[in-house]
Every structure is written in structure tokens, then in C-alpha cells.
Amino acid sequence: MAKDQGFYMHFEGFDGFDKKIDFDKKQIRRAMRQSGRAVQMAARKLVAKSVRSQPGAYPGRRTGRLQRSIKLKVSRSGFLVRVAPQLTSDMKQFYPAFLHYGVKRKPGGKRKAGGKGGGSNRVEPRGNYMVDALTDRSEEVRRTLQSAFAKALVIK
Secondary structure (H helix, E strand, C coil): CCCCCCCCCCCCCCCCCCCCEEECHHHHHHHHHHHHHHHHHHHHHHCCCCCCCCCCCCCCCCCCHHHHHEEEEECCCCCCEEEEECCCCCCCCCHHHHHHHCEECCCCCCCCCCCCCCCCEEECCCCCHHHHHHHHCHHHHHHHHHHHHHHHEEEC
16 A cells, blocks of 8 residues: 555635635625614614504504604624613503513402403504514625624635
8 A cells, every 4th residue: 555645625616715814704794783773773664653552463653652662782792682672761561562472461350440341452462573583684784794794704
């Protein structure tokens, strides 16, 4: 057997990895902010209707507090964006949670002074506008992030 046996393997698409690769996190942070803004605007649009909301439908707008409370935050590393309703100073309780999960009636029904008769929920759960906003904008978010990662990797 010869001592100099070996093999050579080549992978397409990885040419240039022997050079220096530069990664620009500013591009990613910018794309995350743009993607988060798109989802934020879509979610605000879903709760902007000035009609009384029905169980299972999106919440209606009376004061605009819920709409204004939908905010975005990019993480310190820049690889995560969080779009969600936030507790604001003009909210006594976290109102979006009441809309998402619903509110049960007080126990006792008609027997107690504080209870109300009838069904089990005082406020029925409303539609999940945040998930639907992300689903509606998922293709746009994917395209934005894909192009940002392509721009962020620079082979020198």
C-alpha cells in the first residue's frame, strides 16, 4: 500500500470560505426592526375596527389603548424581535390578557349579590390578532430576513 493515499472533495457554493468572512449585525438588526414593524402595523390594523367585538372575533376599538399598547422590541443581540401588547401607564390591569383568555363570572350565579346569572364566561375570549398578524406577514418577514442575512455575510 502506498503511503500517499488521500482524496479530494469539493462542495459547491462554499467557494471563498478560505477567505475572511465579515458579518454585519447592523443589517440584521435593521431587518428585524422592519419585520417587527410590519407585524406591529398588521396587528394594529386588525384591532382598529370601531365595532363591538363578538366572541371569537378580533377586539373592537373604543379608546385605542389596546392598539397603542402593541409595541416592538429588538433584543440586545439583534437576532430577536418581540411584538406584543405591553402594559401601559393608562391601564389598571393587563387588558389584552382579559381579551385573550376571557373572564369567568363570579361563582354563585344569581344567589350571591356579586354574581351574575347565565353562562360561564362574562367576557368570551376574542380572536388572536397577534398570531394572525404574523401569519399574514410571514412571507414578507421571511423575504426581509433572508435578504438581510445575504447582505450581512460579506466574503473578503
